[in-house]
Amino acid sequence: MIEFRNVSKSFWTGTQRKVILDQASFRINLGGSVGILAPNGTGKTTLINMMSGLEKPDEGEILRSSRISFPLGYMGGVLPKLNAVENSRYIARLYGLDPDYIESFCRYICGLEEYFEMPIATYSKGMRARFMMALLLALEFDIYLIDEGMPSSTDAEFNRKAGSVLRERLQKATVVIVSHQTDILEKFCQSAAVLRNGRLTMYDSLEEAKQVYNYAQ
């Protein structure tokens, strides 16, 4: 469970205060995957970072009582000068998991071939995104935090494999996806919220949230 209680967050830009959340209270329960729709630049990354604990609220409380993932795309634990073998084994040890299993899982999902033995620093943006998604899926969490949907990969094989592992994980786990688009949410979320002008409104169904979001665009 992740619960926001009267959470406010804003940034001072030098000329104005950019409000991301204004006294928001909501709860994400285990078992119901949620999408959060918000236009670009309105606070999706800040919100997901607050859920994971990477960003602190200015006011209010954020309560967590489950195993919550790092946000997809967060490169904090990954060392660019090491290759994917070394990085996946290092992360496995950090989480107390079997390095052989985590390495083989990532190798299978990513399809990076010989680049799996090359430093992460040599990867394209898409290859990096594939490795980070594989790593996220290799670790077992109760809530997976995904910023802007699946990595933009043109690799159909990767999308198929990652999508099917995520669906399998979601039989037990919950996903929170923040996005400015509705299509990725349709694949994985039952309900959704709309974030606009610092206000986050939860809707019971994705359909309802989509209508409100599209109407206000």
Ligand SMILES: Nc1ncnc2c1ncn2[C@@H]1O[C@H](COP(=O)(O)OP(=O)(O)OP(=O)(O)O)[C@@H](O)[C@H]1O
């Ligand atoms: N540390 C900061 N200091 C000042 N402004 C910030 C800071 N972090 C984010 N912002 C601003 O807050 C707003 C929301 O940023 P955020 O990255 O959360 O939005 P986003 O919806 O994820 O954006 P995008 O859709 O472009 O990825 C943006 O205007 C951004 O410039």
